[in-house]
Amino acid sequence: MSESERLRLRDGSTPAWQRVADYWKGSGLLSQMSHFPGAPDCSYGGAGGYLQAASCRAFLSDTPWSAVFVSFVMNRAGVPGFNGSASHIDFVRDAYRHPDTSPYTYNDPDLAAPAGGDLLCFSRGRDILGPQGMRDFLASGSGDGLNMHCDIVVAANPGGDGKLYLVGGNVLQGVTMRVLPLNRSGAIWGLPRRTGSPADCQPSNEAGCNFNRQDWVALLKLKPLPAPSGMLPLPGAQPQCCTQCPLPMPENLRRCPALQRPADALPVPAGH
Incomplete structure (x- = not known):
């Protein structure tokens, strides 16, 4: 089932094209x-009549929406500091050039261990960049665009089935899951890389038939989310503690020790 079809999804009521329109709106x-x-x-959804629906479906079919899908997911998840974009290069450039404000840290996809919420990205350009070429491009200060794609990590099971599960939008004209192998340390094992050789899928070139064979250039790791209001991290590797604790108390929380105030400390007037 692809982006602009009228076939209904598993809920039995939503046409596929309306779901993709929701990604744009959301x-x-x-x-x-x-x-x-x-x-x-x-913007009318399914209430705009036949002509509006046909016009919207043409837009959905003609306009790339893979970065829009990432933006929709991150907005729905409430990731703080995430700036939505219709271009993947904006996520990658932001993580590389603004590590203090971006919700992601920039990493080599062959070295860092992925986890849920991370973005694994490849370049679509004709020239093969590789991780170092991507760093050189970003370090150059260029504001140019770059055709890219990022998948969202939804599960990493190095101690289970040894697989990494990712989902991407506008992959084969739909939302598609990609599965990659992990080694025992949790890093991606043997990423299939695109090279300068012809990549036509033919019986004589089996490697060209692997859809995971891409120019993988970056792994954006989602930073740990800040503790919710009323919860403070304890020093070291201890579990979180809370000052305004929910009841019953979750097993992974403990009440924070009372803060000791100096004897001469005075209350701060409201508004200061």
Whole structure:
């Protein structure tokens, strides 16, 4: 089932094309595409009539939405500091150049161990970049665009089935799961790499038939989320503690020790 079809999803009521339109709306990026033919009609959903639906479906079919899917997921998850974009290069550039404010840290995909919420990214360009080439491109200060794709890590099981599970939008015109092997340390094992040789899928070139064979360039690791209001991290590797604790107390929490105030400390007036 692909992006602009009218076939209904498993809920029995939602046409596939409406779900993709929801990705655009839920990412907050649809309004930026108002000058593209058909984009304004996607704001009507299924209530705009046949002509509006047909125009919206044409926009969904003609316009890449893989980065929009990532933006939709991260917005729905409430990742703090995430800036949605219709271009994957913006996520990658932000993590590399602004490590203090980006919700991600920039890593080599062959070295760091992925975890849920991370983004594994490859370059679509004709020139093979590789991890070092990608760093050189970002370090150059260029503001140029770059055709890329990022999948979202949904599960990493190095101690279980040894597999890494990712989902990506606009992969084969749908939301598609990708599965890669992990080694015992949790790092990705033997990423299939695109090379400069012809990649046509033929009986004589089996490697060209592997859809995971890409120019993998970066792993963006999601930073640990800040503790919810009323919860403070304890020193070292101890579990979190809380000052305004929920009841019953979760097993992984403990009440924070009372803070000792100096004897001469005075209350701070409100508003200061």
